[in-house]
Each structure stands twice: as C-alpha cells, then as structure tokens.
Amino acid sequence: MATVKDFRNNVKPNWCPGCGDFSVQAAIQRACASVGLEPEEVAVISGIGCSGRISGYINAYGYHGVHGRSLPIAQGVKMANRELTVIAAGGDGDGFAIGMGHTVHAIRRNMDITYIVMDNQIYGLTKGQTSPRSSVGFKTKSTPDGSVETALSPLEVAISSGATFVAQSFSSNINQMTAIIEAAIRHKGFSFVNIFSPCVTFNKINTYEWFKEHIVDVSEFGDYDNTSRIQAMTKIMETEGMLTGIIYVNDSKPSYESLVPGFKEEALAKQSLEISAEDFNKLVADFR
Amino acid sequence: MATVKDFRNNVKPNWCPGCGDFSVQAAIQRACASVGLEPEEVAVISGIGCSGRISGYINAYGYHGVHGRSLPIAQGVKMANRELTVIAAGGDGDGFAIGMGHTVHAIRRNMDITYIVMDNQIYGLTKGQTSPRSSVGFKTKSTPDGSVETALSPLEVAISSGATFVAQSFSSNINQMTAIIEAAIRHKGFSFVNIFSPCVTFNKINTYEWFKEHIVDVSEFGDYDNTSRIQAMTKIMETEGMLTGIIYVNDSKPSYESLVPGFKEEALAKQSLEISAEDFNKLVADFR
Amino acid sequence: MISQLSWKIGGQQGEGVESTDRIFSTALNRLGYYLYGYRHFSSRIKGGHTNNKIRISTKPIRAISDDLDILVAFDQETIDLNYRELRKGGVIVADAKFSPTVPEPSELRLFSVPFTQIADELGTSLYKNMVASGASWALLGLPIDVFNKAVEEEYGRKGQAVVQKNIEAVRLGAEFVISLAGGPLPDFQLEPSDGKAKLFMIGNDAIALGALAGGCRFMPAYPITPASEIMEYLIKKLPKYGGTVIQTEDEIAAINMAIGANYAGVRAMTASAGPGLSLMVEAIGLAGMTETPVVIVDTQRGGPSTGLPTKQEQSDIFALIYGTHGEIPKIVLAPSTIEECFYDAIEAFNLSEQYQCPVILVTDLQLSLGKQTAEELDFKRTKINRGKLQTGELPTLEENSLFKRYGFSEDGVSQRVIPGEKGGIHHVTGVEHDEVGRPSENALNRQKMMDKRLGKLNHVKVTNPIVVDALHKAPDLLIVDMNSLGGTVDEARGRLDIDGITSNHITVRLLHPFPTAEIAPYIAAAKKVVVVENNATGQLANLLKLNVGHSDKIANVLKYDGNPFLPHEIHSKCKELHKQPVKELV
Amino acid sequence: MISQLSWKIGGQQGEGVESTDRIFSTALNRLGYYLYGYRHFSSRIKGGHTNNKIRISTKPIRAISDDLDILVAFDQETIDLNYRELRKGGVIVADAKFSPTVPEPSELRLFSVPFTQIADELGTSLYKNMVASGASWALLGLPIDVFNKAVEEEYGRKGQAVVQKNIEAVRLGAEFVISLAGGPLPDFQLEPSDGKAKLFMIGNDAIALGALAGGCRFMPAYPITPASEIMEYLIKKLPKYGGTVIQTEDEIAAINMAIGANYAGVRAMTASAGPGLSLMVEAIGLAGMTETPVVIVDTQRGGPSTGLPTKQEQSDIFALIYGTHGEIPKIVLAPSTIEECFYDAIEAFNLSEQYQCPVILVTDLQLSLGKQTAEELDFKRTKINRGKLQTGELPTLEENSLFKRYGFSEDGVSQRVIPGEKGGIHHVTGVEHDEVGRPSENALNRQKMMDKRLGKLNHVKVTNPIVVDALHKAPDLLIVDMNSLGGTVDEARGRLDIDGITSNHITVRLLHPFPTAEIAPYIAAAKKVVVVENNATGQLANLLKLNVGHSDKIANVLKYDGNPFLPHEIHSKCKELHKQPVKELV
C-alpha cells in the first residue's frame, strides 16, 4: 500500500517560504495515503494561481489547466473514469472570481470530486490584487483606497448551491486538514473544502496570527448537527464564515455519476469504442 | 409626467401567445411609470433568450447583448451614468447557467440596478432544453430520461451572495409584480427579482396552474421579518423557494457607486473628458 | 414525366409546417426519390413566416432549385412572399379560408382548398396540415399507401383514432383538389424512382451518428442553434453504450469537460455555433498546448454576434483557424456532403488522437439542418485509430521520475497514457513544459517544444483534403467552395458548360493545415479562380491567397444576406467574372 | 570616454533586484542619460533567478545590447547564467559572501565586495542591495548626490533613519570597491549626457497615461501579466477625475462592462494578455455588431495557453484581427515606441468613437514592461474627437418612432446618442437589425447593414499607419517588424550597412485594416523582404502575403524562445538571407 512518501515527487514548489499552500499540499498527500490510494489512482486537477501549481507537486496524475476551469476539467475526468479519485484545487480567485459559475454548478451537479480552495483572500500569482474574498477596506494594488465590495461567503454559497459536503480548515492545522480531506475523498459526492492558506507575501492582514484569533471550530458548539442545512447556514451566518470543521454533510444524496441513466460502474475509459454491425444497422434504420 | 403608455412602443413581441413574459413586460412598464420615470431615464439591458427580447418591447433605451452578460453590461451603463435607472433582465438560463458568475458578483457588488429574471425552468428560445432551474426528473430535449441535477435555488444563492434586496413573484400576479419592481427600482442598491414566468410551449410541468398551487406569499407568514438574513434564508429553505413577495431587504448598506472613492453624484458621462495642462504636467512629473 | 420537382409548404411558425414536411418527405423517401430540403425559419418559437422546401429527384441532388413547382400555403403571407419563386405554370394549393389570391397577374394555377373547414369538420383544425399535404400529394399522382404509412408513424403514439382522423384528412384533401384539377396534374408526374428507400437525415444527425460510430462516448455541450440536434441525438443513444451527454452551464464548461474526458481516455466532443465557439477559444488553446485530443463541431450560422441565428453563413473560417492567442496545432475539417458529415466525424476523432490536438469539424447551417437523402453509410469504413495511446502494461517508472508524455519524436507526436495507469504518471500543464510535463522556461526546450507541437501539422494525413472535379487542363474557371455549396456550384457549372465556359471545381475539405500542395496545381492551371462563399470578406479566398498565392487571378462570389445561394446566382456571377479581364478581377 | 554601457543586476526573485535597479536607473535618468531596460523574470513570486539589465547611453536607444559591461551578482547562479554575456574586460561585482568565481578562464574583472557583511554590520542584510549598487555606481565615477537623492525617494516613506542607513550602505559599498579597483574604472567613464532629466517609464505607464489624457474614465479589468500595471496606474489616478477602475470577476465581465460604459457615453477600456483576450472574443463581436466603441489593450506574452507568461512574444496578431465569429469592423493598432504607446492610446479612443467599433491596442511584453527613456509627451497632441456623437438637444421623436442609431450614411458611420437623451431612444442588439436597432431578418437590410459596418474600415485614417525608414530606392532588403523590435532591427541595419547590404525598414503600426496601399510600393521596390517577428508561424509576414502579395520574396526571421531579439541575431540572419537566392527564401 502506498504511503505518504509515494505521493511526493522531487519537484521543489516555487511558493514563497512560509506560504500556506505547503501544508495544504502535505495534507492532501497524507489524506491520499490514509484513504489507501495508490498515486496512479489519483488525478489532481488545478487552476492557475500560486495555489494552482499544486498539481505539479503531488506524485499523482496532474492537470494544470486554465484560470478558473479546474472544475469543468475535473468533471470531464470523473465522467471518463469514475474509478479515479479526482481532486480539484485552486485559489480563491480561480474558484470564486473567474470560476464562480462553474463552482456553483459543479456543487449542484454533485459528482464525486473533492474540491480544495486555497483561500488567501488575495491574488498571489499576479502580485497582490483584491480577490472576491478580500474584506471591505482591504488595500491591494487594485484597491489602493480599500475594497468596497462585500467579501464572498464561500460556505454560504456552497450550501445554497446544494452542496452535500462543506468543510473549512486552516493551513496551520495540518491534522484537521488531513482529516477533512480524507473525509471529503471518502464522501460519495461533491466535497467542497475551503482552506485558509495565508499569502505571506501580499496579504499582511489575514495572516496566520489573524486567523488563529478569528476562527472557531464547529467542535466548540456543543450541539452542532452538521446534517442540518438550516443549522449549518445559520451558524455560518452567525460566525461570518469564520468557522472550521466539517460544517455540513448530506450522505443520502447519490452522486451524479450514479444517477446518470445507463452509466456503468466500470470506467467509461475502459469500455470499448466500437459498436456492432447490428447496432449500427439499427441506428441507421432510424433514418429510413 | 410619463404614464405607462409612454413606456410602450409599437413593436409586437415575438413571444408565443400566453407566454409569461408578456405580463412581466407590462409590470416593468407600470412600475417605471409609477416611480415617475421618463422613458429616456431608463435603460433596459437584456440577455439572450425569449425573455431577453424584452428590452426591445419597452419604450426606453434598450441593449440586447450576448447570452449571459446582461449584468456586466448593465453595470457598465450604471457606472457611466448613475442618473439612469438601469434594469437588467433575462431568462433563467441566461442568469443562472452561463451568467451565474456575473449574477453572484453583481449581487455582491451591489450597484443600484434592478435585475429581473424571467424564470420558466427551461430554455425557451432554443426549443426546450433543461435549465439550472429544472427540477429533478424533468424531461426535456436534453434530459429525455429526466434531469438528475438539483435545481438551483436563486433566492438562496442571492442571499448568500450578499444581496440587499431579494424578491420573487409570479407572472399571473401583475399587481404584485408591479409593486415589487417599483420597490426594487426605489431600493438603493442591487435588487434581485425572480419571477416565475411560465413557458407555455415547452414546459408542461411548471404551468400557471402548477405555480398557483405551489407558491405561498410571505404575507401569509404572520411574523415574517424581511430584514433578517437568517430568517429569510430559513424561510426559503423551508418552502423550497416556492414563496413570493419581498423576501429580504437591507436598506442600510450603501450602493457600490456611493462607496467608490472620488465617484461624483453627477453622471460620469456628463463630465469633461479633458484634463488641464497643469494636471498633465503633474502626471508626467511622476516619471522624471 | 419529369425527373425532378420542387415543393414548398409555408405558414406561421408553430402551425405544423415542419411535421407536414416531415410526413411528405418521408413518404417520398420511402418511394425511393432523392430529396434535398431547405428550411426557412426565424429565431422565434411561434409565429413568423416559416417555410420548408423540398427538391425531389430521381437522381442524387445536392442543391435547392432556383424555382418552385408547388406551393402549399397556410396564409396569404406565404403566397405573397413566395409566389415569385414559382415557375410558369406552377401551382399554389392554399387554404380557402383566407380567400387566397395571387398578387399579380401570372401564369400560375391556384387551387383553393378548404383546409381548415375540412379539418374542423373532422373535429379540430389541427388536421388542416394533413388536408393540405393530401391535396398536394394527390396532384403528384403518387401512391397513397406510403403516405398513410408515414402519417401513421408521425401520429402513432397519439393513438389509432388520431391516426385515422389524419388519414381521413389526407383523403378528403386529395379528393377535393382532384375534383378541382380533374386528376393528378400531367406535367407534375415524376418518373419512377429506383424504388429503394434511402437514408434521409440532416447533417447534424450524420455527425452525431458518426461520432457514436467513431467511439465518442461523452458530450458536454450547451444548446445553440443550429447545433443542438447533435446533443439531442446523442443523449438518446449514448446511455446504451455507457456514455452520456451533460448539458453544461456554458460553452466554456463544455469544452473544458470535453478536454478533461479526452485526457482521461474517453473520446468526447462538444458542438456549438459562432457565439459558443468564441467562448471556447481559450480552452482550445489549452488543448493545443497540452496536446490533448478533443473534437469540436462548429455549425456556422449568420454572424457576427447573435447575428442571424437561423440563417446560412460561412463566416467563422478565419476565427476557427486563427482564433487562439499564441500558436497551436489544430486541424479544421469541413465536410461538404451529408455522407462526409458522417465519415468526417469519425475521422475527426481519429485525427485528434493521432495528432493529439484539437480538431474542429465545421459545417454551415444548410448542411447541418437541411434534410436530405444520404447514400448508404459504410460500416466497414468506421475504423478507430487511437494513435500513440499506450494501452498495455507500462514499464515501472524509476523513483522520482515521470512518464515522458511530451517526449520528443520524429513526427512530434509523443506516447500518450491515460490516468489510472501505473507507470504512466506525468504532469500536464498549459504552461510551457518539458518532456514529462513540468513547467519550464528554458529557452532551448521552449523552442523545441514549439517546433514539436507545430511540426505535427506537417504530418497530417486526411482522406481527400479536397474534392476535385477537374476535367479540363486549363479551364476558364476554377470554382472553389466549401461545405454545402458544392451541389449548387455544380448546377451552375452545368449551365456554364452550355454557355461554353469550361470550369473545374474544387471543394476544400481540409481548411487547416491548408492542403496547399494538393490545390496549387489546379490554381496554377486555371485561367481564373472564382471562390464562392457565404460571407462578406471572402475568407476562403483569403486562405487561398495566403497559402497558394496567385492573388491576381482570384475573384469572389459572395452572398451574406442569410440565404443560401441559388444556382442561377452563381451561374450569372461566374459568367460576368469570366468576361472581365483578369486584372480587373480583384 | 564611452557613449554607452550595459549594466545588469541579478539574484533571486524577491531579493530586491528590482528596487536596486529602480534607484540605479532613476539616478542615471536624472543625470540625463538615455536608458533602455530589460527585465528577466519568471512566473513566480519569490525565488528563481531574476535579472534586470539597463543600457545607458548619451543618445536615444531602443534596444538591449548584445553584450554587457557590468554584472552585479547576488549569487553564484547569477554569474553562471550571465557571465558569457560580458564583453572582454567586463566587470563582475559580487557578494564576497558566496566566494564568487568565474566558471571559465576569461578576461573578466571580478570585484568581490562583502555586500551582506557590510549590510549586516549596518543592522540588517536588507541593505546589501545598496552596498551593491553603491559599489557599481562608484566604478562609473558618477556624482553620488543624485544617487543618494534616488535612495531617499525610494525609502523616504520608511523614515529618515532608514534612508540614512541606506545612504551609508551606498557609501561603504563604493569605498570598498574603490579600494579594490583603485578608483573609478577609466574604460567605464561615460561621456557627459545632455544633463536634462527625461521621462523614464514602461509602456504600460505610457498607455495608462495616454488613456487618461484621452478621456478614459472607467476601466473594468482583470489582473494578468503583463497588463496589470495599466489598471494599477489608473486606479490611482482616476478618482481625481470622477472615474474609477473595477476589478471584475473575469475578463468577460470586464469587456462587457466596458462596452456598457461606452454605450452609455463614457470612454472606457480594458486591458489583458492572451488568455484574457481569448475570453473577450465573443463580446468584441458584440461591440462590432452593435457599433459600440470600446478600447482593448493586449499586452502580448509567450503563448499559447498560459505559455510563458513573463516572456516576450508577438503571437496574438491573427487572433486579434480574425478571432471573432462572423465579420465585424475592428481596428488593431500596434505602437512601436514608448511615445507611441501614449499617443496611440489617445488615438485608440478617438478611432473607437469615430468609427464606432472596437479598437485593439496591441503591445508586446518588452514594450509594455521594459522601462525606458521617453521623449517629452506633447500635451497639445492630446486632442479628443468623439466622431458623430450627438450631444446637443435632439429633435423630439414622433410617436412610436425611434432614433436612427444605425442610419445608413456615406461613410457607414451613423449618428450616435447616449442613453438619457430625450429624443434619442433607440434599441441596440447583437442580432441583425434595422436603422433604429430593431431585430430584422430582411435579406436586403442585412446586406446593407453588413456593407455599412464593414465599409467603415475603408475610411479609417490613422496617423502613420507605418513607420518608414527608406533611404534606398531598391534596397537589398526591406526589413519589416512591429512593436518593440524596431530599435533592435535598426542596430542590426547599422551593421548590415557596414557589410554593404542596403536595407529599408518599415514598422507596421496599423495591423488592421491593413495599410496595403502605404506599404505596397516599398515591398515592390525591395529585392527581398525580411519580416522579423517574435513568433513561430510568421504572422506579420502572413499579413503581408495576404494583403500585399509577393509571397515569393518574403522571408522570415523568427524567434520564439521567450527572449527578445539581440541585434547580432537579426544581423546574422539577415546576412544569411541576403546571400540566399530569392527562390530558396520561402
């Protein structure tokens, strides 16, 4: 069985020292190992951004696509081969700005994919502009007088889009991240995992310390029932999204692939491309 | 002062007889008149779809853009001339499929625009395919065995995107539609108005009768407080979105235009394009 | 007896024009006639004039005719808009209800038949279509049983009672018109056909069927006119083969999903028209850069922007070839017949896997939506070739090493492996990369990778990149076209022949990489080259000028008003151009 | 005394290479030298080798040099990667900390200065940049006060103490190196400059400033390398003029917002690079169809797909011109100097309103990001022309009638009015439409509207569509290029002159509509045409072939490894091509 080491390759990440994404990478590697996966059974599909580079740093199949489109590609991969564990990953700009529409629809479609957002409240790769996750008043290169737009609440949007698994974690807490990603991979349906992953170079506000001060874990609410949509939504609103843990799970809804008429358990990629002469004649007969 | 007649032109809509969009058109015309607007003060920006044709049927400035982009165009118009009343309009495919990302971000940005979705749970113009609003099991040309995707909840998504005005109405109820659109126009910020507007040609499930049976008005909840986000969200979830009325309002949040640093009350379109020689010299001096 | 005849039915959209046409032509098809249909319709659902025209022939035909023999009219507007098209002695069969008249004195025969009244008497005015078609069928004097069979198939699922009423309507319509005409019209009697039922389909059907036979098992797509039929066909058929169609949130999702699926080893395609293609540009670049196979169908329609969504045009050519930022390998195939739609769909998938690049299959609205007779489709030609895809077991990778997915090779094509394979792990990125797919900014690697990717196009082999009809060594004219225009051009050439103007004919099927070597000798041999195309800027002619040169003798016949060419238009323009001295051509 | 010199500083990204370069070149600029900078950097934030090179001259220059005089190195990698570029006798100033060595025996002078140690002694290693730059400045023997002034400006906002420490670092670095070298190096002494402080900026600054002066008041945009500086400049300046920048959710939103704003009467633009442009294609078609003015900047970078985002390339040319489905009028302007970036930005806005169509302003990475000396910008040339925009009061419209926003006219341009005006109500749609903007499928109207829209391009008048340097009547070579390449080509031409090869030079500034008439005589006159471009398929050459013909004598010098051309590369390739017989050229 593969160990965490098998999910490492010898590529040195080009992230800045201290970047939150390092731990996210480690957590994914650990989670894959603990789920008992082999590297070739995993496909990591990522977007463009500092975070998007992650698909190149995990020893698994990796596809680094275009900005904002990791989810459509990931869904194509899953449909082609449902036996693969498909992990989509990218930044907050990638998933919540240019990719917002796909995020909502991928959640709604509910294929068995794990989507990890490295949420640093800023655009790292393009050197520090605002992101949909930046708070009001946040000064960046593109908002020198401070942002005036309400920050997007990924957790609220995920739940309202019909998510069946919604979690949030923090890059400093590698154990929680690992456990959440593991649960996300095991969840049969779309798993949305938002991870606060500080950008140490451009975001001087939402730092490791800042998060430590502001986040609260769901385990701290004694009677929290993460199978209740209404309760999850209420809690997110009350805490303004600053909570961590598995916030909502619906295990009863079947995944997209299992609902598609005629869709076999065996990977489509392994099925024959040919049709029989008999079938062909039948198909042609429709047009006589 | 302009009357409802002034908002009519002599173009005969090309909608099918009985289409829900006729009443939406009438409600917009009535609402504009009751707010006391003149035709030239109104710009209707629409997307592509049967519904998208609406901008051509109202005597006002009209821009019929490309599929899914009515909101970006509308926001450009508003930024250029904040004195105009800007109404964006389109179908459920336009706003919730291809335009989903813009819808979330326009809501979040909160410019003073009224956005009306003619929600018929189907693609009308392209002759009857599924829409993000189609229910599970709904059979269309593109889902002959019934849709397997969860229908999008526009109201939930609007609220979780930070909407400051969220309402829903039904094309049979022209008085309510008119009142809601009037309130939406008066609201200083982004107003999201979803209207059930039956497609009599392709949607044989979500008919006028069906809606009449399924919808409940917020006025029927005795103690409903539409300024509470949590209450609004809870009610939407409880009724599975089948409620009408003004579901949520936040009057305290200033609109985007009024928060932008340096943005004048007077329309940008009316300001001078020239800069002074003195200013120019100062600007150039930065580069010495 | 005549060998061909043109029939048109017109009315308001939603009035049953299409179903009437369907029954009429199904019956003719069963009788063994060759058919070629044209639909005139607008971008709205109900209302607005629409008409369907069918050309019926005892021999294969691939063009609509200049004129018309029979017009079936549900309203006066249909007569007003179409009567000029009728030949001398042509016939109008119209609903007596609106007291039809012919606007000008003319040598037409008008049969006023109470469509609506007869239908009403049968129970509902819905039957009026059958009254009308029965009447026009009777004038042709063709056997009624085939017709009734077609009626039965159309309405069968509504129950036997409905079928019977419709058949009754057909009979009454026939009787009524015969009572006026005194019998089938002698000058409208078609020669007997070969009697063999043929395939009768639209180009989109042929593409969808070809895709299925070519191994396509997944189609993410977003609806749009005139492409939607492809997804609508496949969603019905794919489940049986384990595959499916996803109606995505937009075209960007569609193309990226198709790329993802191809990357993961499944033949997947998407289809759209201009607006959708414009949105796919970035992802097509990704497929080119990552050498991921993918097939995209563009059913051209009237542009620009939303343009004329239900009209004929060929104006996406340059956009399809060049519309990607940066430079990628890409193949653009343009089938020119309904049969080619089928075979090219298969070939598109093969090419996309052989050369590991996006393949665009481009049609025009007339080819995609015009219903026509197709030759038998040869199952034996449906061969699948997956190129360098590695399917057997792979050697184990050394520690810390990756599969050379982008290994350099003579033809630029690398071994490909799909996720899931042990020993095949590699990285894929749209950033410039090395042989195992890791990002690289190394200048030498960059240049080699560009040469590798673009160099693949030098090896592309396509069955018949051009269709050539070149009897003449040094013809007065070489006429060049693409997609649906060939048939119309051939009719025009027949008339040029009579005028004593010799012409060769080339239909370009491979738009990119351009078949310069194949086409150049014919260009060189011709006195003048006339490129016939449905656009305003002469895009196909520009491709010739760019790739073959000879700009000085290349002229254009253009039409961009939304309607397909008629044979006489091409004929007269070619005659004019023939008269002009070469130097005045351009 | 020398008239020019090249200086380079290299180290890890994030190590202060850029700020050091900034201070160094600001000081030189103040002294009145002409500068031309080049940044070598990667698509990552910290780490990875980066270097900035500046060419310093007493005369205007527009190219980087083949070789290098001084290299300042923060690490051994910098030396390893760059020492080959140093000319014989060149100097390396390196941090003693890493015990710098020159890999091969060479005629270089190495000064090992304890950058880090001196900095550490001053309190923090952050000062090492100033030690380094002080040392290299001292070798040039230039006055130190200007340099200290630049240091003060860079660090002023951090307080006087920090400034003083930095100035101290400069002094110590200078002293140390002088103690090694025995004084400023005699062979590195620059001739005095004209002493006038010049403008020193990047192309993106010039474009942003031009846009502001040209009346642009709104910019919706999405960040991307190498375009982001344009929005970052404008967001700082626009609020003063009532305008603003919106960072949108994506490029599709950006372009559509810009279209909306222009429609509503405000000059608005957006800017991006390849991937963003690809996403804008559909909306550009909308602007073309609705005749809405809009300005789009494309700062070309290495493609395809994400490609080489921080590298030089000119590979979007065809995509910019042809990348729209259907056919629209569009203007593509390619400034070739930093001053043109400024003036063309203004002209772009004027053209977009005069011809009511999208205008694309295209640069390349080197022009957009290379910092260089600019001539004084002439305020008097910043004229605004809004074309046929109606601003006065309009006649009242008759009931049920609309303003003829798309009225036919001789030049194809219609009266335009903005929303809010009484008497101006009309409809706008991307569907084919009539004169008041109502959708229309009428064939005649369609054709007239296509002719009207596309015909506008026949009237386009642009200041200097080509820049011509044509001393020779029948030169051996005509060299054609665009964007940033002109300066390098001119240096190569100087050397060709010496070889006795005569050459003319044309830089194409208007890519579309192509200035065929202007350029054709020069093509005809030249014995051979060499098109120099940073791409792999020869796109500019293809534009020439397509529009002007003469394919048989057009050759290409291409470079597509991400780096800009060096003069010697163009020189040697041109020499080779000159030798080849014409028929072997292609």
Ligand SMILES: Cc1ncc(C[n+]2csc(CCOP(=O)(O)OP(=O)(O)O)c2C)c(N)n1
């Ligand atoms: C279509 C397109 N637009 C813009 C870019 C430039 N770009 C690259 S990454 C990025 C955003 C980075 O932010 P985020 O997604 O939050 O990732 P991070 O770098 O913060 O991890 C942008 C705008 C691009 N590559 N493609």
Ligand SMILES: Cc1ncc(C[n+]2csc(CCOP(=O)(O)OP(=O)(O)O)c2C)c(N)n1
């Ligand atoms: C980019 C693009 N994709 C697809 C289309 C085709 N299209 C036109 S309208 C439409 C959707 C119609 O549905 P909806 O928005 O719900 O409007 P409705 O017709 O139901 O009012 C589509 C897919 C298009 N015009 N542009």
Ligand code: SF4
């Ligand atoms: S810029 Fe920010 S997000 Fe990017 S690698 Fe550096 S720390 Fe991480």
Ligand code: SF4
């Ligand atoms: S198809 Fe449906 S949505 Fe479109 S006009 Fe007809 S009834 Fe209305």
Ligand SMILES: [Mg+2]
């Ligand atoms: Mg980010």
Ligand SMILES: [Mg+2]
């Ligand atoms: Mg709809």
